[in-house]
Amino acid sequence: MAKHDLGIDLGTATFVVYQRGVGIIIEEPSVVAIDAKKKKIIAIGTQAKEMIGKTPEQIKIIRPVQDGVITNPEVIEEVLRYFLKNAKKGLSFSKPKLIIGIPALTTDVERRAVKEAAERVGASQVFLVSEPLAAAIGSEIDITKxxxxxxxxxxxxxxxxxxxxxxxxxxxxxxxxAGEAMDDEIVKYIKKSYRFSIGTSTAERIKKEIAKAYKDEETIEIEVKGQDIKTGLPSSIKINSDDIFEAIKPVxxxxxxxxxxxxxxxxxxxxxxxxxxxxxxxxxxxxxxxxxxxxxxxxxxxxxxxEDPHLTCAKGTGILLEDIELLSSVHVE
Missing domain, CATH: 3.30.420.40 (ATPase, nucleotide binding domain)
Structure with a gap:
């Protein structure tokens, strides 16, 4: 396989791209901003995520992969085009091969749509591998035995x-x-326990910074900004890891x-x-x-x-790019 071939993890939370011979070249939130009037994508990844909750009516923020389901194949096509464009910066090369990690819940119709989208944006060959299988490979275990x-x-x-x-x-x-369900539970818990309102982006930040899944882990406290439900005014409160442990326990x-x-x-x-x-x-x-x-x-x-568990699936697609024999011996489509 050529050095411009790409391994791509189309995750619900993060898009990760591995370029053969280079390693991880893109790690962006799975978020896209669209100008509904012009029917045009205006931002992908971090730039789009920063717009959540702050856009005028004509700007729509979408997640093309939701709950492990590819909800918008047309947007996925543009995302793949964006990946290829970034990989080609300063280079001129032939059509790349793509190995794409897809959610295990993806249907036959969705898988076919991803393959066709990849071919339309310039891929010479497309292989699809389920994310758990790619993650196992990325963990560097020998799954062929x-x-x-x-x-x-x-x-x-x-x-x-x-x-x-x-x-x-x-x-x-x-x-x-999974993670987004935890964010929702954090929002609900803080609203119920503290009569305080926060958004899901804030809940995600809280989860990343202080969450714990085991009671004996150290308790950390942070200050959170949001809205006091009683007064309706902006305010702040202190939240700790014990709160978040209780919030995410159902998940x-x-x-x-x-x-x-x-x-x-x-x-x-x-x-x-x-x-x-x-x-x-x-x-x-x-x-x-x-x-x-x-x-x-x-x-x-x-x-x-x-190590770097959020990148393991993409690393698995990268290993498949580097090892043709392994690619031929695992279940890909």
Whole structure:
């Protein structure tokens, strides 16, 4: 494969692009700003995310991937064009090959739409790989052997849980409960407990800065700005990690239940492998303090968070770009 080939993770929360021979070249929020009157994209990624809650009526902020579902293939096409344009800066080369990590819940129709969009923007060849499989590869385990590995990928819109062996998925569950659901729970908890209103962007920031998933983790306090519901005026309050632990507990419980379901359905020999190999935890939400300890306590299986867990899926597509033999031996479309 040529050095301009790209691996792309189309995540609900983040778009990540890996360029062969270079590494990660793009890491942007999965947000797009559109001028509805002109029917034109005006911003992608961080620039678009900064507009949330601050735009005039004609500017619409959309997430083309929501809850693990590609909701707007036309916008995805423009996003892919943007990626290729960024990769080509200062270069002139032939059509690249693309390996695209897609949410496990993506339908056949959506997968076909992504492939066609990639071909229209100039890809010579397109391979689609499920995000849990790409994440397993990005964790640098050998998934081609008859040895079971369990991956839990907690992203923005979905949690994908999979037991992988011999290059494919043996057992899996995907639920539309992940980082964004936690943000919603934080908004509701603060509103109910403190009679104070914040937006989801603020809730996301709180989650990233002070959230904990295990009670014994250190408690951190920050000041949060928003609106006092009693007066309707701008104000600020102090929130701590214990508050956020209580707020996100329902989401954590649902993820744990699904993880246990997958373990219970896993064939005994593979379950023994998982017990030996541990659970691999990836995705942006994996960075919440103590989440690995919580999963170990609730499942009895040692849990390991990968380095830069939010980039693991994209790294997996990058490894596939570099290893043609591996690409031919795993389940891609």
């Amino acid at each position: 008859p040895n079971g590995h369990m991956v839990i990928d907690i992203g923005g819109g979905t949690t994908d849980i999979a037991v992988i062996s011999l290059g494919g998925t043996v057992e899996s569950e995907s639920i539309k409960v 954590l419980n649902e993820i744990i239940i699904k993880a246990k379901n997958v373990l219970e359905k896993t064939p005994p020999e593979l379950a023994a492998d998982v017990m030996n190999n541990g659970i691999i935890l990836v995705g942006g939400v994996s960075r919440i303090r103590g989440l690995d300890k919580l999963l170990k306590e609730k499942t009895g299986v040692n849990t390991i968070v990968t």
